[in-house]
Amino acid sequence: MKYVLEHFLAHCRSHKPVVKVDRTTSSTWVDCLLIAFALWVPYHQVNAHRFVEFDDAMYIFMNTRIIAGFTWESVLWAFTNMDAANWHPLTWLTYFADRELWGPYTGGYMLMNVAWHTLAAVFCYIAFRRVTANRFVALSVALVFALHAAP
DSSP: OHHHHHHHHHHHHHSOOSSOOOOOOHHHHHHHHHHHHHHHHHHGGGGGOOOOTTTHIIIIITOHHHHHOSOHHHHHHHHHOOGGGOOOHHHHHHHHHHHHHHTTOHHHHHHHHHHHHHHHHHHHHHHHHHHHOOHHHHHHHHHHHHHTTOO
């Protein structure tokens, strides 16, 4: 067994990684800033929006757990409840964080959603840039994702 382990470790040390990871280039940064700018142009006005009466009451502004804010009890609740027939603890945790940051200010929740969407669009670009190795394709896909529901 010792021989097998030593042979395996020697083999691992002698080989270079198969996949090359390129350093982030200036074009990547420019593209990410372009995606963020393109997304924030149509969405900058969301801070003036209000909650809707569809399900925001159940999830946010009349939910006593959200109003109570971030506590260990609320984190446990986020991972164990099935309110609204859904299990989505990360959503609940972001609502707790929004409540702590913004209080009852509706615009704060909306701006945070735009920030999360911006981050997701940038990750989409980076993923497609690595998978396709084509800047134009990656940027096009990320912009379509970023702006697919723009007002």
